[in-house]
Amino acid sequence: MSDIVVVEHLVKRYGPRPAVRDVSFSIAQGEVVGLLGPNGSGKSTIMRMLTGYLPPSEGMIRVGDLDVHTDSLAVRQRIGYVPEDTPLYEGMRVHEFLRFMGHIRGMSGRRLATAVTAACEQLQLQRVFKMPIGKLSRGYRQRVAIAQALLDAHDILILDEPTNGLDAYQVIGIRELLRSFAGQRTVILASHILSEIEKIADRVMILANGRLLTTDARADGSAPRIRLRIVGPSDAVLADLRAVKGVAAATAEPQHGRDQPGTYFVEFVPGVRAIGELARVIVARGYPLLELMEEKPDLEQAFLNVTSRAAAA
Amino acid sequence: MRAFLALLLKEEKAIFTSPIAYVVIAAFLVTMGYTFTLTLFVTHTPTLVHLFFQIYVLFLLTVPIITMRLVAEERHLRTLELLLTTPVSEVTVILAKYLASLSLVGTMLLFSGIYAVTLGILGQPDWGPIYSGYIGLALLGSALVAIGLFTSSLVSNQIVAALLSLSLFLLLWIIDQLGNFLPDPFNALVVNMSLLVHFRPFATGSLFISDAGFFISVALLGLFLSVRALAHR
Numbered sequence: 001m002s003d004i005v006v007v008e009h010l011v012k013r014y015g016p017r018p019a020v021r022d023v024s025f026s027i028a029q030g031e032v033v034g035l036l037g038p039n040g041s042g043k044s045t046i047m048r049m050l051t052g053y054l055p056p057s058e059g060m061i062r063v064g065d066l067d068v069h070t071d072s073l074a075v076r077q078r079i080g081y082v083p084e085d086t087p088l089y090e091g092m093r094v095h096e097f098l099r100f101m102g103h104i105r106g107m108s109g110r111r112l113a114t115a116v117t118a119a120c121e122q123l124q125l126q127r128v129f130k131m132p133i134g135k136l137s138r139g140y141r142q143r144v145a146i147a148q149a150l151l152d153a154h155d156i157l158i159l160d161e162p163t164n165g166l167d168a169y170q171v172i173g174i175r176e177l178l179r180s181f182a183g184q185r186t187v188i189l190a191s192h193i194l195s196e197i198e199k200i201a202d203r204v205m206i207l208a209n210g211r212l213l214t215t216d217a218r219a220d221g222s223a224p225r226i227r228l229r230i231v232g233p234s235d236a237v238l239a240d241l242r243a244v245k246g247v248a249a250a251t252a253e254p255q256h257g258r259d260q261p262g263t264y265f266v267e268f269v270p271g272v273r274a275i276g277e278l279a280r281v282i283v284a285r286g287y288p289l290l291e292l293m294e295e296k297p298d299l300e301q302a303f304l305n306v307t308s309r310a311a312a313a
Numbered sequence: 314m315r316a317f318l319a320l321l322l323k324e325e326k327a328i329f330t331s332p333i334a335y336v337v338i339a340a341f342l343v344t345m346g347y348t349f350t351l352t353l354f355v356t357h358t359p360t361l362v363h364l365f366f367q368i369y370v371l372f373l374l375t376v377p378i379i380t381m382r383l384v385a386e387e388r389h390l391r392t393l394e395l396l397l398t399t400p401v402s403e404v405t406v407i408l409a410k411y412l413a414s415l416s417l418v419g420t421m422l423l424f425s426g427i428y429a430v431t432l433g434i435l436g437q438p439d440w441g442p443i444y445s446g447y448i449g450l451a452l453l454g455s456a457l458v459a460i461g462l463f464t465s466s467l468v469s470n471q472i473v474a475a476l477l478s479l480s481l482f483l484l485l486w487i488i489d490q491l492g493n494f495l496p497d498p499f500n501a502l503v504v505n506m507s508l509l510v511h512f513r514p515f516a517t518g519s520l521f522i523s524d525a526g527f528f529i530s531v532a533l534l535g536l537f538l539s540v541r542a543l544a545h546r
Contacts, residue, residue, distance in 0.1 A: 073402060076399060079398070081398045089392055103318075106315055
């Protein structure tokens with residue numbers, strides 16, 4: 001798929017202090033991308049620059065064919081944004097606020113009414129529809145903020161800490177909602193909660209101290225590995241596994257008996273995924289193959305690897 | 314246009330549902346009623362000149378209260394981020410806020426028309442100075458609101474915004490006094506920056522394009538600086 005967001009050498013300085021340092025990445029259409037990093041790592045600043053709210057000190061951001069800085073209004077038309085800490089007009093009622101946000105996005109009449117109803121249903125806001133926003137709980141406020149971003153059929157949704165203040169059920173609801181956009185809308189969300197990002201995003205980018213440490217934490221943090229359960233003598237099986245072309249390393253868990261199935265882990269050299277060849281060799285050697293599974297890299301481990309590498313550098 | 318109307322409506326609601334608007338209007342009318350009655354009974358002259366100078370002072374004191382929340386509140390509550398990430402330009406936001414505040418100033422002027430009507434019923438006033446006085450007040454109000462909007466767009470604290478604009482208004486009121494101490498050509502330049510110097514002819518029945526041009530220029534400069542302040546993030 002083509003890239004809908006392209007960021008090149010982005011820098012943002014507040015006075016002499018750089019908040020974002022030479023960040024470059026691209027996001028494909030329909031991708032759900034997470035921006036993970038500790039508080040103060042520059043996530044919100046990048047989000048604000050993506051929406052055109054903050055101008056970059058250096059670098060360039062393109063949305064489709066448009067430059068975010070010079071074609072700001074056209075870019076904003078394509079983006080639905082949920083800022084951090086849900087700034088809302090406290091004095092407005094929920095329905096007034098949603099209608100107002102629709103109007104300033106150029107919506108009106110039946111189209112606006114349908115969009116408001118749909119957003120309220122998606123975020124379960126019917127019960128507070130006529131309540132003043134100032135009287136809502138944090139969870140409801142967060143949902144109102146997300147509802148306004150969903151009003152128009154934006155290509156891109158940018159959400160800064162979207163599950164802050166939500167209870168477990170609401171978090172699951174928002175997670176499912178955002179996952180349902182995969183392939184249709186491009187979703188960029190920032191969070192400092194690793195488990196949250198892991199469940200929502202197809203790809204996770206990690207930021208620390210304004211630097212982008214990786215554009216795909218799962219790919220960079222640790223290589224995918226294959227877990228196998230094979231019946232056979234451990235030393236011989238390991239030797240055969242290591243002999244397969246493309247295998248970088250093979251290890252085994254301690255085996256309890258010669259005829260008991262043993263657990264093996266295989267890692268390929270970068271860029272190689274010879275899973276078929278691996279299975280063929282095992283079967284050709286006459287070992288009963290009980291299980292073959294590709295293990296997804298652990299994001300927590302990847303996060304620790306990437307951030308510790310950066311700290312060491 | 315739809316976005317502009319939505320913003321204008323939001324601002325009008327914010328202004329006219331706030332108790333501040335009604336307190337300002339009430340204080341304005343009570344003070345003017347007192348001056349009008351006193352002047353009429355003491356001088357027995359069907360003129361509004363005293364009233365116009367009184368409104369001039371009241372505008373300097375009340376416009377900072379009207380304009381202080383316009384942008385400062387949005388900055389403080391961070392709703393500005395929400396607003397300026399939608400497809401509305403800074404110019405649209407500023408114009409909507411400006412016109413909404415101007416409508417409150419216009420309402421105050423409209424209410425003050427009661428005294429002109431009363432004068433018309435009780436006596437035979439010279440309507441020329443009354444018309445010119447109102448034109449002057451409208452122009453003065455336009456300039457003051459633009460300056461107030463500019464100071465509100467500089468800070469996130471409403472009180473600071475109000476004090477900034479009040480200080481500017483007072484400085485522009487008395488600046489002609491300072492001009493007397495300066496050499497040529499600075500004295501003329503400074504005297505011509507005075508609000509009172511340009512307002513006095515309107516209140517006394519003289520219309521000069523230069524005076525109107527001064528207030529219009531100040532209003533446009535205030536609006537331009539407000540847009541720049543909003544765009545600077």
